[in-house]
Amino acid sequence: MRDFPLIFEQSVSGRRGFGLPDPDVPARPLEELVPQQALRRRPPALPEVSELDVVRHYTRLSHRNFSIDEGFYPLGSCTMKYNPKLHEEVARLPGFARLHPYTPEELAQGALQLLWELGEELRELAGMDAVTFQPAAGAHGELVGLLVIRAYFASRGEKRTRVIVPDSAHGTNPATAAMVGYEVVTVRSDARGNLDLVALEEHLDERTAAVMLTNPNTLGLFEEQVDRIAERVHAAGAQMYLDGANFNAMVGITRPGDQGFDVMHMNLHKTFSTPHGGGGPGAGVVAVKSHLEPFLPVPVVVREGDRYRLDFDRPQSVGRVRAFYGNFANLVRAYAYLRTVGAEGLRAVAEHAVLHANYLRVRLAPYYEIPYDRICKHEFVASGVRQKRRDGVTTRDIAKRLLDYGFHAPTVYFPLIVEEAIMIEPTETESLQTLDAFVDAMVAIDRECQEDPEKVRTAPHTTAVGRLDEVRAARSPDLRWKPA
């Protein structure tokens, strides 16, 4: 079979896909405008294709992509819920999409009001006192959170050098701590899948700046002792950071601010349904308690009477982490979502996300090992160890075989503390019939593991390409097409 062509391989010299105007100003020689040596010598080898070529190429590529719009996407920790079409339409209104970031504030009142109102809603959901919209993603929010904590301690003349993370944490937590110059201390989880309180206390001291927790944690389990953890952390003078990736499990049920967290980020592209776009853009709003507010990045949206403005005059601010104000279009989508769903709806979101996850957990338990088999929150972690020992089939094989059944695979090999981990998050927007179809596929694959393991080991069989050689890709990197 022929390789699927690159856009460059369809290029024909002289072909065009645009309709630009002719110059309507006097045609002075270019050399009078810029020095000859500043001009480009060799044109870029971009494809020369017609508009129809481009439309067909990217439409065909889209057919080689799996999406929520196409099917079930139980990717744990990623909250792949339905992304409402209404919110796309709202985000594309010219009043938002065509608004220049340096439009004077008095002419951008609608945008600023939207941010203010969104901030009010998110503060209430989080049980926090202030927000910043600047972070472009969850990890960017973590960066802001730790910078804020660092500035807070600096303002008190305290030099704290360590950040504690559980062994079940997302990789972004330790990576962020390192970016802010902190030493990372990893603490183990206990037999119930919670953070080990005794181990935590061993490490907590006057060097500790923050403890970064995910709640529910990456095993999908609520940190049952979160109030006691917060007590100990605060007694040691440290701050509580919440990685809000799993906020979907608790909106309206319990608030991070009430759990004792001082700062958190929320992934609007998870809990608040903004589309993930094949890897981004996201939006990682950070919410803090009042003692951390002076340190938030500039600018902050403020209301004065019925006017809204951007406040840049914040002498204790950590500065900026990006240009302008945040991933605004995603903030519009998230606000549209909040207004559509409302208070009761959000609570129902958490309840159904948890209901659906527990349903899948119980239905899959006869076939797959569930290392922490108790009531879970919005997701749970299964394991492929049984299939690996019994049939010599790995979790990776099972994940690839699921693709043949028309499902995206769960998150695999994470969290790192579960062998052959299969992390499943169904979300509240999937129907019982979809959940049952997924169970049927998982059960069928378990049977295949026993009856025809080779079929599973060599999966996928029905996809655009077969299993890809990742080792080769890393060993001799080919990161761009080169003209012949």
Next chain:
Amino acid sequence: MRYIPTTPEEREYMLRLIGVRSVEDLFADVPDSVRLRRPLRLRPALSDPEVLRYLGALANRNAHADRLTCFVGAGAYDHFVPPAVWQLVGRGEFLTAYTPYQAEIMQGELQATYEYQTMVCELLGMEVANASMYDGASALGEAAVMARDLTKRDRVVVSRAVHPEYRQVLRTYTEPLGIRVVELPHEAGTTPPGPRELNGRTAAVVVQHPNFFGCLEDVRGWAEAAHGAGALLVVACSDPLAFGLLEPPGALGADIIAAEGQPLGNPLNFGGPYLGIIATRQEFVRRMPGRLVGATVDRHGRRGFVLTLQTREQHIRREKATSNICTNEALNALAAAVYLSLLGPQGVRQVAELCLRKADYLKSRVAELPGFQLPFRAPTFHEFVVRTPRPAEALVRALIREGFLAGLPLGRFYRGMRDCLLVAVTETRTREEMDRFVEALERACRRGRQAVGGRVL
């Protein structure tokens, strides 16, 4: 409930199967002390038409670029975006996909990213580009950290003609790591290369090209100066379309390029989402932040694409990763790929040339107006600084009444530049708009003179 398909009967069935009596039992592990025992205090939920009406009304209160003729740029540009771009990018298959972790069913996203990486390399004259960063400013912050890691040195020298917000971000990213940032003054709008501030501790020199004032910098000269001191040259850029016409930084000796990709097919969006571009030399690829897509083969020998060199990244390397970045701006990178495919080599040159010629026309016309001056002599691309006879803030306000967003008053970023306006012209502006703009500027200054008895305010 909106977007929850589960019926009450189905809910009861699931609860029974789980072996609990109520949904409340599913939350028994949440300590009572942290439970929220009251309804959330949120604004009331709206029906779908009400959401559209309410947010539509908010959108209507904004003076967007179809209402005011836009002469402001400064890091966000009103280029023409062919409708094909977002009709393709907005397809649910791209829009509602996650990061391409399961490569076999994500060849669309992965191949498009590989094509994007190639196009960015071609446009910037560089060897390798990643799958995207958050925006140009944060890409610059990451580039500085990368330079520190590559050189094992701890100082970054940055031109004051780099976008002020980019410089703020640069400080935020470098300060916690003990990297010292030294600013170089601009002289008449550019930063003349000189080894004065460079020494054995300099990890990188950062210049923007074309710079914040729209002026062209001597990138080649800076490359020589930086390399002479054993440092790297980092070039920032807020509109890569300049390199449809200008020699790209990669060909002029830049080691790392941190650019804003918004101008490549992405909407203004009140500042985001935009597209962070980072590109570098092949030899530095293992210190690069962010995702990379590489070509490989499947088990039948067919070409395919995967995320690769992931041992640089946080999910593998944790605290030793090159960056904490995970989610990036994939959809905006896809838009850039579609945009650059539509334009091709002739298109990017034509857009750049139109921008340059139109900006030059407006620059000459404004310079002829009484009381207006061009403070900088250096050649410019599509943006220029003009000294105005009234404070620039007041002039911008006056021009709003005439239907123009006149530019960015520079007083907010530079002391002593309260009477300076940064004006941008893209291919979407017409001669007729520019002529009316010039007349409006003249009127606004005449009125300003009359208003205060002949004194220019």
